[in-house]
Amino acid sequence: MAIPADTFFLDPDSDRTLQQQIQQCVTEAILSGRFSPGERMPSTRRLAEHLGIARITVTIAYTELVANDYLVSRGRSGYFISENAPLPPAFPENKVEAAGPVDWSRAIGRRFSGYAPLIRPPDWRSYAYPFIYGQADSRLFDHQNWRLCALQALGQKDFEALTSDYYEQDDPRLVEYILRHILPRRGIAARPEEILITMGSQNALWTAAQILLTQRRTAAHENPCYPGLREILAQTRCNTVSIDVDAGGLPPEALPGGIDVVFTTPSHHCPTNATMPLDRRKALLERAVEEGFVIVEDDYEFEIAFAKSPSPALKSLDRSGSVIYTGSFSKSLFPGLRLGYLVAPAPVIVEARALRALVLRHPPGHIQRTAAYFLSLGHYEAQIGRMGRAYRQRRAVMERCLRENGLTLAVRETSGGSSYWMRAPEGVNTTQLAERLRADGVLIEPGRAFFGPGRASDRYYRLAYSSIAADRIPEGIARLARAIEAG
Structure with a gap:
């Protein structure tokens, strides 16, 4: 039985190469039981046409799968699922009887899920003005x-x-x-x-x-x-x-x-x-x-x-x-x-x-x-030097922009670091401010999470310059200042 080419698809947002995506499609299908030993794979030409990619890309992917014994090549007949390919697990379906479920509210002895960590969007790199702390800047890494x-x-x-x-x-x-x-x-x-x-x-x-x-x-x-x-x-x-x-x-x-x-x-x-x-x-x-x-x-x-x-x-x-x-x-x-x-x-x-x-x-x-x-x-030493030079430049730009836009530092005298601790005007809730700014492409970190229970303050926020280029800082700070002024 031939496997139709329509079974395969590529994810344009994947961080894997085209070859890796094809290999992943095949191995996952075999391990899940959808592809069985002896089934014929689509020809390299047919699959390349279906996916809209070069035929050599499919050929290289198939060759790697043959080397790993997922596929076997049979001369002019094409490629087939190998008889030696890993078998899917043969476990019986695990059905939980509705009549007697475990009461997990009592079975769990200690709970750890109440912790509210600092939340950063997983796609923070797509924001134009990410003033977020602790992330690596790919432009500075070796x-x-x-x-x-x-x-x-x-x-x-x-x-x-x-x-x-x-x-x-x-x-x-x-x-x-x-x-x-x-x-x-x-x-x-x-x-x-x-x-x-x-x-x-x-x-x-x-x-x-x-x-x-x-x-x-x-x-x-x-x-x-x-x-x-x-x-x-x-x-x-x-x-x-x-x-x-x-x-x-x-x-x-x-x-x-x-x-x-x-x-x-x-x-x-x-x-x-x-x-x-x-x-x-x-x-x-x-x-x-x-x-x-x-x-x-x-x-x-x-x-x-x-x-x-x-x-x-x-x-x-x-x-x-x-x-x-x-x-x-x-x-x-x-x-x-x-x-x-x-x-x-x-x-x-x-x-x-x-x-x-x-x-x-x-x-x-x-x-x-x-x-x-x-x-x-x-x-490592070269990396530290490169980061120091970049951070020094960004810090100078940040200081000038904060001063020009009238934003308030909560702590003025610091010896370095990669962020500023800021205080918003009276009446400004920085958690709400951060939500409004996200829609404008600006990411800041509200300060509430840093304070203990009963001692939280919504006026503080953190601005980091480790993940934002120096030329983007002025506009980002300007947007922040406008949002604060708008209340």
């Missing part, structure tokens, strides 16, 4: 060298790193680079047994919270703060204390007694970008020693400090072992990489490594090795 590093990590020489189960360990090359090059830039000295590779900074924060906190312990965090941290702390069921920040970040004197763990972002407070002064850092460390609490330092964007030299990390000033340090490559490389690191005294890393082994074993070896090559071959 695609070619990352691809070469990925290919190198796929080579025979790195077969062990690609295929092995590391158990609780990490890629030694990546660990060595972080120890010798990344941490010294923050004044931090550490040993291999004091570092753990994580799946980004959020995973590092979650790991630290799981190890340090119980229902009987108390954690302090900044207000406003990263929404994900607030939810992480809530899931530990610990007691929490929210400390309002000012232009200098977290004020140590505002911490009450009885604190067990303090979570802070001293280099660039999230989301205000305020930088904690040196005297405050020392005061916070002194209180940690006197009162015996632990500090978890999230140094998530230290590389982007081009306005002035970055302040020393809390960890670099720590002489008592009170600070657990987290870092990430999400802002300096790209967020989809999901690679970060946790630096802490060896006893903490022992527990963190054991916890990670239970949850995800370890980050993928190929990703770790690719990153290790990209960093060690000098591409």
